[in-house]
Every structure is written in C-alpha cells, then in structure tokens.
Amino acid sequence: VLAMEDLSADQAAEVLALARSLKSRSKGAPEPVRPVVGRTVALVFEKASLRTRVTFEAAIRDLGGHPVYLTRNDIDMGKREAIKDVASNLSRWCSALVARLFWHRHLLELAHYSDAPVINALTELEHPCQALADMLTIQENFGSEKVKIAYVGDGNNVARSLSKLALQLGYEFAVVGPENFWLDPAPGLLQTASLEEGLAGAKAVYTDVWISMGDEHEQEHRLKVFEAYQVDQRVMSMASRDAIFLHCLPARRGFEVVDEVIDGPQSRVVDQAENRLYAQKALLSKVLGVEA
Numbered sequence: 201v202l203a204m205e206d207l208s209a210d211q212a213a214e215v216l217a218l219a220r221s222l223k224s225r226s227k228g229a230p231e232p233v234r235p236v237v238g239r240t241v242a243l244v245f246e247k248a249s250l251r252t253r254v255t256f257e258a259a260i261r262d263l264g265g266h267p268v269y270l271t272r273n274d275i276d277m278g279k280r281e282a283i284k285d286v287a288s289n290l291s292r293w294c295s296a297l298v299a300r301l302f303w304h305r306h307l308l309e310l311a312h313y314s315d316a317p318v319i320n321a322l323t324e325l326e327h328p329c330q331a332l333a334d335m336l337t338i339q340e341n342f343g344s345e346k347v348k349i350a351y352v353g354d355g356n357n358v359a360r361s362l363s364k365l366a367l368q369l370g371y372e373f374a375v376v377g378p379e380n381f382w383l384d385p386a387p388g389l390l391q392t393a394s395l396e397e398g399l400a401g402a403k404a405v406y407t408d409v410w411i412s413m414g415d416e417h418e419q420e421h422r423l424k425v426f427e428a429y430q431v432d433q434r435v436m437s438m439a440s441r442d443a444i445f446l447h448c449l450p451a452r453r454g455f456e457v458v459d460e461v462i463d464g465p466q467s468r469v470v471d472q473a474e475n476r477l478y479a480q481k482a483l484l485s486k487v488l489g490v491e492a
Contacts, residue, residue, distance in 0.1 A: 201487065202304075202311055202320045204328045204364035211486070212332070212365060218482035219336050219475070222492060226478070234264025235490035239295040243269045244286075244310070245321070246277070246301045247413060251449060251473050252321050252329070256298055259481035263492060268294070277306060287313035296487060302414065317487045324357055324414060330448050331361035332479035335369070337472045338404050341444050348372035350402035350439065352395070353429050353456055354422075355383040358408050358448050363389055374398040378425045395429070399438035405466075406446040407431045407456045423455070431457045436466060444468045 201207060207215065241260045245253060253269065260267040277283045283306055290297055291314040301307050304323040311318040320328055338347065349366050351359045355375045360383055366373040367388050374390040375382055376398030382391040392398045399405065410426040411419050429435075436443060445457075445467045453459055462469060485492035 201328055201483065202307055202318065203326045204331055204361045204368075207328070209368045212335075212368065215332060215479070215482045215486055216336055216339065218485060218492065219332070219478040220339070222481050223336075223475070223478040233492055234262075235485070235492055236260070236295065236488055237264035239265045239488070240293060241265050241267050241296045241298060241484070242290050242294040243267055243321070244275065244277075244290070244297055244299045244301070245269065246272045247322060249300055249321075251476050252300060255473075255476040255480055256321065258477055259484055262477075262481060263484060263490070265295070277301075277310070283309045284313040286310065288315070290314065291316035296484065319483065319487060322357065324412075326361050327357045327448075328361045328365075329476065329480055329483065330358055331365045332483060333472055333475040334358075334362050334406070334446060334448070335365055336475045336479050337446065337468050338371075338444075340471070340475075341468065342403060345403075346370045346372070347403035348374065348401050348440075349404040349406060350374045350376055350399045352376045352398070352405060352407045352431055352435065353426055354381050354408065354410055354412070355391075356408060356412055359383060359406075362406070372401075374402065377429050381425075395435060396438055399435065402439040403443050404446055405431060405436060405439050405443050408448055409450070409452050410456050411452075426456070430455065431461055433458075433460055433464075436461055446472055449473060 257267045277286050287310045294316055296316050297318045298321045299307055300321040301323050304325040307323050320326055363373045410422045445461050447469045
C-alpha cells in the first residue's frame with residue numbers, strides 16, 4: 201500500500217471494519233490473537249516519528265510479530281547503499297516493510313525491488329495510514345453518515361490521502377486555503393479560498409502544520425499566506441454545530457490551531473492518535489494475509 205488508491209473502496213471499508221472490531225475487542229480484554237508469530241517486520245524510518253513508530257511497533261507486537269526499527273543512520277538509502285540492495289536484503293528476512301521516507305520516488309523503488317509487501321508510513325506525497333485512522337475517527341463519531349470534511353490550510357500529503365479515501369467512500373471533501381496550495385483537481389473535490397464556503401455544513405474540520413518537514417525554506421512565506429486560515433472558535437463556528445476537530449499531530453499551537461480548539465470539547469485529536477494503532481493493525485493483517 202504505497203498510495204491511497206492502492207486500496208479499492210471495498211478493501212478500504214474492510215480495513216476500517218476490521219479496525220473497529222480490533223478496537224472493540226481490545227476494550228474487552230479478550231484472549232490475544234497473534235497470527236504473525238515468528239514474523240519480522242522492518243520499520244524503515246528516514247523521518248522522525250512519535251505516533252507512527254509507536255503504533256506500528258505496538259501493532260506488530262500485538263499481532264505476535266517482531267518489529268525491527270531502522271533509521272537513516274542504519275541504512276541511508278541511495279547514499280550508503282543502493283535502494284535495490286536494501287529492498288532485496290530486507291525482503292529476504294522480513295515479511296513486510298513499513299517505510300517512512302522523505303521521497304515518494306524512493307518508496308516506489310523500494311517496493312519495486314522488494315519481494316515483501318511495502319506499506320507507506322509517510323512520504324511527501326501520501327500518508328495512507330493516517331487517512332485510515334482519520335476515517336475511523338470520523339465513522340466513530342458519525343456512523344455511516346457521509347459527512348462533509350473540510351481540510352483547512354495546506355493541501356499536503358495528509359490532505360491528499362484523506363481526500364482520496366473520503367471521495368472513494370462517498371464523503372464530501374473540501375480543501376480550504378490559498379489556491380497555490382490546493383491539491384490536483386479531482387471529481388467531487390471542492391477547493392476554495394473562502395472559509396465560509398468550505399466550512400459550510402462541514403462536520404469534520406481538519407488542519408495540519410503549515411510547514412512540513414522539508415518546507416522550512418518557505419517558512420516566512422507560508423506563515424504569511426496561511427495566517428488567515430488559523431482554526432479558532434470563529435472558524436469552527438462556520439461549520440456544523442456538531443462538528444469535530446481533527447489534527448494528525450504534532451501541532452504548532454498558536455499557528456494552525458489555537459489551544460481553545462485543540463483542547464476543546466470538539467477536539468478528537470487524541471482519539472485519532474489512538475486509532476492509528478487499530479487502523480495499522482488492520483492494514484498489516486490484510487497485507488500479510490492473516491486473520492486478526
């Protein structure tokens with residue numbers, strides 16, 4: 201699973217249903233199901249991580265497997281060692297590779313030369329694991345209702361993956377921000393610079409950092425153009441009265457969102473973070489072809 205479109209609508213729905221089941225079962229403290237005992241999964245992480253690393257390691261261990269965490273210091277793909285050599289070696293030892301890389305083209309090359317399945321744990325273009333956790337959170341709050349999701353700010357990797365998943369499953373999706381930071385056009389995708397238009401009727405209001413890793417050289421420009429899109433109580437009031445607030449974290453408080461919103465009663469950011477565990481456990485089960 202390298203990009204969101206690698207899962208069909210039916211496959212994505214199956215992953216989400218399994219994630220809900222896994223979460224429900226975990227709360228009841230049942231006998232653990234460990235379908236991948238004896239299997240090793242490599243976590244190839246060029247980028248720093250809190251939520252992605254911990255939830256993948258926990259998911260792999262919960263399923264009975266063994267995670268091996270590898271940083272740039274261990275591999276340094278494309279410099280210390282060719283990507284094809286890294287892929288061919290790791291796939292002889294590991295049942296799957298989970299890769300969090302700076303460049304999507306390197307992920308594609310890793311997957312091309314790997315005999316084991318590869319899961320995208322973030323690149324500059326896509327973040328499908330986050331999108332699955334986001335949708336799980338939305339469905340927990342609104343059930344089967346196909347609500348409108350408003351993504352405020354930078355049309356980045358998270359926005360790209362979530363918009364694909366949402367539209368695929370029949371949800372409304374709006375990107376609200378400066379035109380130069382919109383996504384590529386897609387059927388059913390609303391993109392607008394108007395907060396009022398984008399947030400009208402929205403039941404999920406989402407934002408992310410304005411300056412992602414790798415965008416630091418644009419910091420001054422980005423802070424200026426996104427200033428009007430800070431999610432505060434005024435912005436939340438433009439959405440539906442029962443709207444929830446989402447953020448993939450880490451957040452730069454006082455920039456893209458104010459404390460009153462991210463810590464307020466509409467916020468579901470901690471639920472989102474928790475749901476990374478169940479979404480990824482479900483995705484791993486599907487990719488490895490096991491029953492969880």
